[in-house]
Amino acid sequence: MNTARDLALVALDAAPDRPVEQGDLSLALAGAEILDLVEAKALVLDGERILPSAQAPTGDRxxxxxxxxxxxxxxxxxxxxxxxxxxxxxxxAYVDDLERVGLTTRGRGRRLRMRTWRTEPVDSAARRRATERLAQAEPVLTALAAAAGVRDEPTGQDVDDEAVTTVLAAVGDSVMELEAVRQRRQIEDAAFDNVWRGY
Structure with a gap:
């Protein structure tokens, strides 16, 4: 199961109605990669530390x-x-990779801007699987999608795995920290604009 790729696909699917912040999605994708690598036995979590394991290829670039x-x-x-x-x-990187493997198509040849996606998933088994996982409220994908802003909130289903809980909590905290940075910058920019105008 490739949760990171599924998350990228559902984010692109939702983008026309729910623009997604690049930073939020990037943090959620990095969290999804940890969980995918735990499943592939490429790493283990020791508390909050990532311990590398065998470096066998996963089959995903x-x-x-x-x-x-x-x-x-x-x-x-x-x-x-x-x-x-x-x-x-x-x-x-995920948007570009999805296009490279033929899972998305770019509309009207315009370069992608993260807030207004210019690429969309094509009808494929991968897209259907990702959409189905989200529709069935699969707890991990749903929580990551909520953290990325693809959904309003997770389903509230409990996750019974310590590693998953650790990663989801870290993603949530990091997204909140990024939002605080954004708000602080907006306040600083507004203050600078007021000084520039003489207020």
Whole structure:
């Protein structure tokens, strides 16, 4: 199961009605990659630390890149640090990769802007699977989609796995931190504009 790819697909599907912030989606995708790599046995979580395991190929280019990017020396990396480091620009990487493998098409040849997606998923088995997972309120995908702004809120279903709970909590905290940074910048920009105008 590729939760990161499914999350990218449902974000693109929702984009015409719900513009998604690139940073929020990138953080959620980085969290999804951790969970995909746990499932692939490429890493294990020890509390909030990411411990690399076997470096066997996953068959997915971006997940293999993520595996190669894991810190392999103690004290290893925390989930939160991974989200910020790996998440930088990750939404764009997934959108480009989906187009490369033929799962999306770009409308009218215009370059993608994250708030107004210019690419959309094609009808495919991967898209149907991702949409079905979200429609069935699969807890992990639903929680990540909510963190990315694709849905209003998670379903409230409990996740009975400590690693999953750790990752979802870190994603939620990181998205809130990013939103606080955005708000602070807006306040600073407004204050600067007022000074510039002489108020």
């Amino acid at each position: 971006l997940l293999d890149e993520a595996t190669a990017a894991l810190m392999r020396q103690e004290p290893y990396e925390s989930v939160e640090d991974w989200l910020w480091r790996r998440g930088r620009g990750l939404a764009t």
